[in-house]
Amino acid sequence: MRNMIIASTSTIHGSSYLAYLLPDILKAFKINDIKNLLFIPYARPGGISHDSYTDKVREAFKDTGVTVKGIHEYENTQDAIKNAQAIFTGGGNTFVLVKALHDLHLMETLRKQIYAGTFYIGTSAGSNICGLNMRNTNDMPIVMPASFKTTGAIGYNINAHYLDPDTDSTHMGETREERIKEFHFYNNLPVVGLREGSYIRVTDKEELLCGPHTARVFTKDNEAIEVNSGYDFAQLSN
Amino acid sequence: MRNMIIASTSTIHGSSYLAYLLPDILKAFKINDIKNLLFIPYARPGGISHDSYTDKVREAFKDTGVTVKGIHEYENTQDAIKNAQAIFTGGGNTFVLVKALHDLHLMETLRKQIYAGTFYIGTSAGSNICGLNMRNTNDMPIVMPASFKTTGAIGYNINAHYLDPDTDSTHMGETREERIKEFHFYNNLPVVGLREGSYIRVTDKEELLCGPHTARVFTKDNEAIEVNSGYDFAQLSN
Numbered sequence: 141m142r143n144m145i146i147a148s149t150s151t152i153h154g155s156s157y158l159a160y161l162l163p164d165i166l167k168a169f170k171i172n173d174i175k176n177l178l179f180i181p182y183a184r185p186g187g188i189s190h191d192s193y194t195d196k197v198r199e200a201f202k203d204t205g206v207t208v209k210g211i212h213e214y215e216n217t218q219d220a221i222k223n224a225q226a227i228f229t230g231g232g233n234t235f236v237l238v239k240a241l242h243d244l245h246l247m248e249t250l251r252k253q254i255y256a257g258t259f260y261i262g263t264s265a266g267s268n269i270c271g272l273n274m275r276n277t278n279d280m281p282i283v284m285p286a287s288f289k290t291t292g293a294i295g296y297n298i299n300a301h302y303l304d305p306d307t308d309s310t311h312m313g314e315t316r317e318e319r320i321k322e323f324h325f326y327n328n329l330p331v332v333g334l335r336e337g338s339y340i341r342v343t344d345k346e347e348l349l350c351g352p353h354t355a356r357v358f359t360k361d362n363e364a365i366e367v368n369s370g371y372d373f374a375q376l377s378n
Numbered sequence: 379m380r381n382m383i384i385a386s387t388s389t390i391h392g393s394s395y396l397a398y399l400l401p402d403i404l405k406a407f408k409i410n411d412i413k414n415l416l417f418i419p420y421a422r423p424g425g426i427s428h429d430s431y432t433d434k435v436r437e438a439f440k441d442t443g444v445t446v447k448g449i450h451e452y453e454n455t456q457d458a459i460k461n462a463q464a465i466f467t468g469g470g471n472t473f474v475l476v477k478a479l480h481d482l483h484l485m486e487t488l489r490k491q492i493y494a495g496t497f498y499i500g501t502s503a504g505s506n507i508c509g510l511n512m513r514n515t516n517d518m519p520i521v522m523p524a525s526f527k528t529t530g531a532i533g534y535n536i537n538a539h540y541l542d543p544d545t546d547s548t549h550m551g552e553t554r555e556e557r558i559k560e561f562h563f564y565n566n567l568p569v570v571g572l573r574e575g576s577y578i579r580v581t582d583k584e585e586l587l588c589g590p591h592t593a594r595v596f597t598k599d600n601e602a603i604e605v606n607s608g609y610d611f612a613q614l615s616n
Contacts, residue, residue: 153548186556187563233560235519275520278551281473282513282561288522301551310391312574313516313539318424322471323520325425336550 141257142293143168146270147339148300150231150263158200158263160337164350165261166204169226172259177201177208178224182240183232183265193230221249224258231264231300234277238269239285251291260293264300267334271297275323276331278316294340294347295330295377302333302356317356317364324360330376331358340373347373379495380531381406384508385577386538388469388501396438396501399577402588403499404442407464410497415439415446416462420478421470421503431468459487462496469502469538472515476507477523489529498531502538505572509535513561514569516554532578532585533568533615540571540594555594555602562598568614569596578611585611 145165152160168174181193194210201208214220221227227250229237241247247269254260262270268277269290276297305315314322320331333356334340341348349355354366357376367373383403390398406412419431432448439446452458459465465488467475479485485507492498500508506515507528514535543553552560558569571594572578579586587593592604595614605611 149550151550153550187560276518278518280514280516280557280561281519281526283564284526288519301549303549311539311541312387312389312391319518322425323518326521
């Protein structure tokens with residue numbers, strides 16, 4: 141009975157934080173009578189404090205009737221997750237986020253609550269932890285987590301902020317597609333390249349692509365394919 | 379008595395593999411009477427075989443009188459490094475390279491030989507391992523190494539293929555500079571952003587910037603600075 145929004149990015153260029161996602165989030169909150177949101181700020185973009193990051197989310201939800209509380213405000217973080225009506229994990233650095241979740245033994249708790257039906261929202265790093273491991277993050281390994289394993293709330297990995305190759309570039313660094321192809325020399329998991337503005341709406345057994353863009357699906361030993369809005373990613377796990 | 383070339387990239391756009399570095403490499407080989415080069419192909423760009431990757435290096439050195447042998451061709455890899463006249467570690471994926479070096483217990487051996495004066499050439503991932511750890515790689519964490527620690531042949535980290543922010547971009551992913559700034563929330567090591575075409579020529583106590591570009595130096599709690607060709611990075615370790 142999963143109920144999730146897994147988004148490539150929190151923010152679309154030229155728009156405010158979470159603005160493009162808010163209508164769908166609030167629709168789900170209304171249906172499920174959700175009034176309180178637990179925010180996980182551990183990915184700490186730009187190294188900002190957990191308080192400042194939580195304030196940013198509070199600001200996005202002001203005038204909506206939703207109360208936002210940061211997990212760092214709780215004495216018992218396990219209970220905070222277990223008792224949450226809805227959980228939102230924000231973006232930042234995936235290594236920093238995954239290290240914190242493992243250090244606090246919260247990864248498994250998060251997985252259980254997602255499968256138990258707690259509404260979950262992830263953006264960027266918060267979406268990377270929905271896959272089976274964090275091996276497709278674009279982030280810099282600025283800290284070392286105990287493990288790259290993540291929640292496995294979906295049966296494939298996400299590459300957030302997916303970028304198409306820049307055909308005009310003279311830069312010799314690998315393209316995103318090349319990096320994901322290298323992943324498949326060592327791993328046999330599907331990877332979904334989610335462009336900014338795209339998100340996956342997970343409800344029970346459906347995992348639908350939403351937003352204006354196609355997404356790019358990479359599987360081992362196959363050419364990557366483009367899938368349209370409405371595509372059900374659940375079939376990747378079969 | 380270190381003697382090293384630490385390069386951002388193996389290849390400049392529009393030029394052949396190692397071409398721009400070869401004159402300086404061959405000059406050093408002549409001075410030090412080096413006829414044999416040990417190649418470390420473990421970073422495996424694009425997942426190619428160790429043999430194919432070594433052949434590529436052999437091709438670059440053909441007609442130079444230098445014999446190239448891959449470390450994977452040796453029964454005893456420790457001895458291969460200890461007995462090498464010169465060592466070249468090629469680029470690819472830094473996580474894959476560092477995992478292999480730790481799994482084979484070669485990181486410390488490499489460090490010792492570099493400090494003992496064995497001529498060392500690194501490009502890209504092969505340069506990332508010259509720093510104290512691999513926490514400034516741009517690569518995707520497609521495998522998990524035992525540790526992020528690297529050789530510490532220099533007293534700072536390298537960010538290879540350094541890219542300036544694209545001011546026209548609407549992409550919301552972090553710029554390279556933002557990623558390195560986040561590194562400095564958790565680490566207190568200088569980081570050198572080496573643009574493609576730049577390399578550091580290490581001889582004894584000097585660590586000089588070579589090539590046509592400036593380099594960008596990042597230190598904790600300071601604004602990044604640009605340094606010119608001829609700058610001595612050794613002062614960063616003082």
